[in-house]
Amino acid sequence: MSYRHNLQLTADKKLRHFLTIQGLPRAVLCEILDTAETFSHVGQQAVKKVPILRGKTIVNLFFETSTRTRTTFELAAKRLSADVLNLNIAASATSKGESLLDTLRNLEAMQSDMFVVRHAQSGAAHFIAKHAPKHISVINAGDGQHAHPTQAMLDMFTIRRHFSDFYPLKVAIVGDVLHSRVARSEIHALTTLGVNEVRVIGPKTLIPTGIDSLGVHVFHNMEEGLQDVDVVIILRLQKERMTGAFLPSEQEYFHSYGLTSEKLNYAKPTAIVMHPGPINRGVEIDSSVADGSQSVILEQVTNGIAVRMAVMSMAMGQYTAAGGAV
Amino acid sequence: MSYRHNLQLTADKKLRHFLTIQGLPRAVLCEILDTAETFSHVGQQAVKKVPILRGKTIVNLFFETSTRTRTTFELAAKRLSADVLNLNIAASATSKGESLLDTLRNLEAMQSDMFVVRHAQSGAAHFIAKHAPKHISVINAGDGQHAHPTQAMLDMFTIRRHFSDFYPLKVAIVGDVLHSRVARSEIHALTTLGVNEVRVIGPKTLIPTGIDSLGVHVFHNMEEGLQDVDVVIILRLQKERMTGAFLPSEQEYFHSYGLTSEKLNYAKPTAIVMHPGPINRGVEIDSSVADGSQSVILEQVTNGIAVRMAVMSMAMGQYTAAGGAV
Amino acid sequence: MSYRHNLQLTADKKLRHFLTIQGLPRAVLCEILDTAETFSHVGQQAVKKVPILRGKTIVNLFFETSTRTRTTFELAAKRLSADVLNLNIAASATSKGESLLDTLRNLEAMQSDMFVVRHAQSGAAHFIAKHAPKHISVINAGDGQHAHPTQAMLDMFTIRRHFSDFYPLKVAIVGDVLHSRVARSEIHALTTLGVNEVRVIGPKTLIPTGIDSLGVHVFHNMEEGLQDVDVVIILRLQKERMTGAFLPSEQEYFHSYGLTSEKLNYAKPTAIVMHPGPINRGVEIDSSVADGSQSVILEQVTNGIAVRMAVMSMAMGQYTAAGGAV
Numbered sequence: 001m002s003y004r005h006n007l008q009l010t011a012d013k014k015l016r017h018f019l020t021i022q023g024l025p026r027a028v029l030c031e032i033l034d035t036a037e038t039f040s041h042v043g044q045q046a047v048k049k050v051p052i053l054r055g056k057t058i059v060n061l062f063f064e065t066s067t068r069t070r071t072t073f074e075l076a077a078k079r080l081s082a083d084v085l086n087l088n089i090a091a092s093a094t095s096k097g098e099s100l101l102d103t104l105r106n107l108e109a110m111q112s113d114m115f116v117v118r119h120a121q122s123g124a125a126h127f128i129a130k131h132a133p134k135h136i137s138v139i140n141a142g143d144g145q146h147a148h149p150t151q152a153m154l155d156m157f158t159i160r161r162h163f164s165d166f167y168p169l170k171v172a173i174v175g176d177v178l179h180s181r182v183a184r185s186e187i188h189a190l191t192t193l194g195v196n197e198v199r200v201i202g203p204k205t206l207i208p209t210g211i212d213s214l215g216v217h218v219f220h221n222m223e224e225g226l227q228d229v230d231v232v233i234i235l236r237l238q239k240e241r242m243t244g245a246f247l248p249s250e251q252e253y254f255h256s257y258g259l260t261s262e263k264l265n266y267a268k269p270t271a272i273v274m275h276p277g278p279i280n281r282g283v284e285i286d287s288s289v290a291d292g293s294q295s296v297i298l299e300q301v302t303n304g305i306a307v308r309m310a311v312m313s314m315a316m317g318q319y320t321a322a323g324g325a326v
Numbered sequence: 327m328s329y330r331h332n333l334q335l336t337a338d339k340k341l342r343h344f345l346t347i348q349g350l351p352r353a354v355l356c357e358i359l360d361t362a363e364t365f366s367h368v369g370q371q372a373v374k375k376v377p378i379l380r381g382k383t384i385v386n387l388f389f390e391t392s393t394r395t396r397t398t399f400e401l402a403a404k405r406l407s408a409d410v411l412n413l414n415i416a417a418s419a420t421s422k423g424e425s426l427l428d429t430l431r432n433l434e435a436m437q438s439d440m441f442v443v444r445h446a447q448s449g450a451a452h453f454i455a456k457h458a459p460k461h462i463s464v465i466n467a468g469d470g471q472h473a474h475p476t477q478a479m480l481d482m483f484t485i486r487r488h489f490s491d492f493y494p495l496k497v498a499i500v501g502d503v504l505h506s507r508v509a510r511s512e513i514h515a516l517t518t519l520g521v522n523e524v525r526v527i528g529p530k531t532l533i534p535t536g537i538d539s540l541g542v543h544v545f546h547n548m549e550e551g552l553q554d555v556d557v558v559i560i561l562r563l564q565k566e567r568m569t570g571a572f573l574p575s576e577q578e579y580f581h582s583y584g585l586t587s588e589k590l591n592y593a594k595p596t597a598i599v600m601h602p603g604p605i606n607r608g609v610e611i612d613s614s615v616a617d618g619s620q621s622v623i624l625e626q627v628t629n630g631i632a633v634r635m636a637v638m639s640m641a642m643g644q645y646t647a648a649g650g651a652v
Numbered sequence: 653m654s655y656r657h658n659l660q661l662t663a664d665k666k667l668r669h670f671l672t673i674q675g676l677p678r679a680v681l682c683e684i685l686d687t688a689e690t691f692s693h694v695g696q697q698a699v700k701k702v703p704i705l706r707g708k709t710i711v712n713l714f715f716e717t718s719t720r721t722r723t724t725f726e727l728a729a730k731r732l733s734a735d736v737l738n739l740n741i742a743a744s745a746t747s748k749g750e751s752l753l754d755t756l757r758n759l760e761a762m763q764s765d766m767f768v769v770r771h772a773q774s775g776a777a778h779f780i781a782k783h784a785p786k787h788i789s790v791i792n793a794g795d796g797q798h799a800h801p802t803q804a805m806l807d808m809f810t811i812r813r814h815f816s817d818f819y820p821l822k823v824a825i826v827g828d829v830l831h832s833r834v835a836r837s838e839i840h841a842l843t844t845l846g847v848n849e850v851r852v853i854g855p856k857t858l859i860p861t862g863i864d865s866l867g868v869h870v871f872h873n874m875e876e877g878l879q880d881v882d883v884v885i886i887l888r889l890q891k892e893r894m895t896g897a898f899l900p901s902e903q904e905y906f907h908s909y910g911l912t913s914e915k916l917n918y919a920k921p922t923a924i925v926m927h928p929g930p931i932n933r934g935v936e937i938d939s940s941v942a943d944g945s946q947s948v949i950l951e952q953v954t955n956g957i958a959v960r961m962a963v964m965s966m967a968m969g970q971y972t973a974a975g976g977a978v
Binding site for chain 3: 413
Binding site: 054055056057083085087098099102103105106107108109110111 | 369370371372373374375393394397398400401404405603604605607624625627628630631
């Protein structure tokens with residue numbers, strides 16, 4: 001309905017860009033999950049490659065450094081047989097005084113097929129998609145505090161692998177919701193996929209006011225918030241926010257909101273523990289939980305490749321759920 | 327005839343290195359344009375790849391940073407199916423005290439097939455080609471203020487696409503000719519291809535004395551210089567030269583030599599506007615002209631891939647104009 | 653027998669990791685040399701590629717910068733058709749406060765197949781191999797002052813190409829043995845392959861005490877040490893060690909231990925001269941010797957690709973000496 005909704009989808013509701021979960025219909029999210037399922041075996045094969053995007057040019061446009069995210073997108077692209085260009089834009093063309101749009105126009109003129117964009121500013125991927133020509137797809141790999149939709153979808157994929165259905169699930173998101181693009185994208189994904197309840201847990205300084213308008217329940221106490229949940233998603237805590245207005249100290253934060261075995265006991269015994277990484281052990285999560293039997297943190301990383309392969313191939317229109325891999 | 331001429335060509339006049347336009351026969355320039363024409367469709371294909379240089383090792387030896395040029399060479403190499411190594415030499419081996427020649431000897435011993443060289447010093451690519459063993463081809467991707475031959479050839483390709491013949495054309499090159507390796511290579515290409523007239527336009531401080539010996543006409547006034555030309559090539563202005571001895575100020579330069587719609591009116595109505603990029607909008611060119619209907623600036627970028635594919639495949643002897651792509 | 657021995661080999665004595673020469677049976681070293689022999693033609697082919705590791709993901713984990721070594725491993729991997737990820741770990745994830753083990757767990761979860769590790773700390777590759785899951789092989793590309801086994805094996809390969817047999821050979825290693833991981837790995841390789849005699853030559857400050865326990869003879873004088881040797885291996889001298897406690901001056905070092913034609917005359921007339929590179933001309937070796945007819949320094953570089961291809965393919969279990977390349 002919204003402008004963002006339209007920008008991401010073709011007239012017949014197919015994924016064209018992947019910028020935000022907000023406004024995407026449930027059918028598209030399910031198609032991403034189903035497509036990722038078909039790719040999840042590729043990483044197990046002797047030859048970890050499918051020829052779906054052979055001869056395509058994918059540009060990793062990273063205005064903000066991120067080895068981990070860049071690596072998973074690069075791997076996903078290579079396993080789809082695409083050619084990948086890694087551009088650290090901060091350090092290159094724009095330093096010659098060229099405008100962002102001129103840099104993009106040039107990359108487009110080089111017949112690129114996809115931009116994977118990470119940028120410190122919210123809305124950057126939308127801006128780029130809005131100005132992209134017809135033959136370019138844009139994937140948001142994280143923009144400011146706005147959205148990180150592939151992270152949200154790999155989390156949904158991981159959840160679906162552990163539970164038969166989204167409907168009965170209670171999910172708690174714990175930590176610095178205020179600054180988290182991951183949390184925002186997860187809330188939209190979880191509500192669109194129809195989970196029973198989404199909770200956010202954290203100190204008042206780190207929960208945005210009015211977040212209940214997204215349909216989530218707010219808790220400032222772990223014991224109450226974790227009660228009977230099926231999924232616990234721990235957010236990464238930016239250590240640089242650990243002092244000053246937001247938080248008293250690492251120790252105090254860990255005491256109140258760090259996930260320990262004791263606190264995890266309030267969740268269902270079958271609950272799974274997730275974290276987008278990298279982990280701050282002993283700050284937002286105890287090592288015994290991060291490495292424990294309920295943790296699915298490394299499964300998330302593995303699933304991230306399949307989900308990114310799905311989104312890339314769908315956005316480039318090379319994949320049809322009906323026909324399977326080309 | 328010259329030493330440089332011989333160095334670039336085999337005994338039977340085939341391209342072996344591509345270092346400078348100067349001294350290359352017209353037939354070789356035309357072969358580059360014809361070969362590029364056969365590659366220009368590759369970027370349009372679903373699979374943007376031809377297997378011509380499969381299993382070849384191309385080393386991007388960049389002693390001077392340039393994301394844009396490096397990217398187009400990397401794309402050209404990948405679309406020819408070659409393996410590409412990107413080496414930022416400034417930051418690596420030579421910092422361990424190894425001489426340039428020892429670094430080259432090592433890369434050669436790794437059975438590389440081609441060096442694409444960018445260097446801040448004029449003559450660097452020649453030096454490397456002169457010392458290269460028989461199995462290595464060297465492509466000059468810009469050396470000091472000397473030459474940038476692939477940029478010149480992609481400009482020639484763009485011109486030929488817009489006009490049936492070079493002979494009747496009047497071409498004006500505008501701006502900082504003094505410091506421009508692009509201008510030098512373009513002048514040689516245009517005169518070798520036999521255009522009717524080559525003009526250079528700029529302030530006296532930015533036009534090298536004696537340049538008329540290359541067969542060009544010098545103008546210090548845009549109105550006169552642009553009169554009835556078919557092609558306007560705007561050079562990039564290095565902003566760091568904007569103060570001091572060379573130029574008064576950006577504003578004043580733009581007033582006198584910045585290409586505006588008004589000034590463009592002196593050229594033929596069918597004239598095209600070119601620029602090697604990146605553009606300084608409002609300094610050497612007005613945005614309305616850069617984005618206007620006569621601008622072919624982004625076509626130049628697209629053509630750059632095909633021209634670099636042509637030069638690379640010709641220099642490696644893998645392409646025969648007669649037989650077409652292998 | 654040792655823990656390190658076991659870590660590198662499977663139950664049936666096949667190479668699983670390649671961390672150090674120490675403790676590896678002669679049969680494994682010979683298998684590496686024989687396998688490298690079968691790959692040595694690949695670099696001569698028009699298409700320098702074999703499909704042995706197609707679809708495998710090899711991660712270059714460089715905690716210490718080294719363009720030269722990284723490049724040879726990258727080329728070896730690409731010529732085996734693997735996908736290569738270059739990670740400069742110093743500059744990435746660990747800067748976000750993530751522990752080394754968490755970084756490794758993540759790369760493993762991305763279904764990598766091999767880590768090529770260079771680290772300033774001795775034992776780093778062992779540590780990583782010890783904690784690696786079953787599906788990951790680890791290759792040591794140099795750890796602190798401990799080992800550099802692929803360099804040692806490419807040297808053995810080069811020696812074997814020049815002499816019919818290891819048994820009768822006298823080999824001298826010259827220079828900074830104290831700080832050299834290359835020397836340590838070479839000594840283990842030469843003694844395991846059963847050469848007649850291994851000598852180390854250098855000033856007392858640069859020869860570790862007790863090194864004779866490895867079965868080598870120590871000389872502090874070039875004339876005596878080079879007498880009748882078949883192979884002279886010159887070590888690289890770290891210039892930063894040139895002042896202070898270890899060495900008086902470059903000039904004095906060159907006078908005493910720099911390899912000149914005069915000093916080389918003490919060796920057999922058929923002797924070959926080796927150096928791992930990069931060379932300090934006029935410090936540890938005279939240019940006339942480095943570029944002379946007895947030097948095989950560039951052959952070492954070429955052989956390095958084949959030897960690394962051999963080690964990579966063997967460790968990934970994709971190669972059987974019996975069946976040849978897959």
